[in-house]
Amino acid sequence: MSPHRTTPTAPAAEAAPTKGETTRTRLLAAAHKLFLKQGFHGTSMRAIADAAGIAVGGI
Incomplete structure (x- = not known):
């Protein structure tokens, strides 16, 4: 038995x-x-950034 527990x-x-x-x-x-709401083709990167509250460059 080891002395360390x-x-x-x-x-x-x-x-x-x-x-x-x-x-x-x-x-x-x-x-x-x-x-x-808008579909894949109806959604822009800018719209996603705006909705998330970040700058487009942050994507």
């Missing part, structure tokens, strides 16, 4: 999402909503 540790808490992950989630949600 190991204690089970609790699972690590999930880290808060990064700024990039949050932006990605907002973009995907905005795109999904617009695609349902």
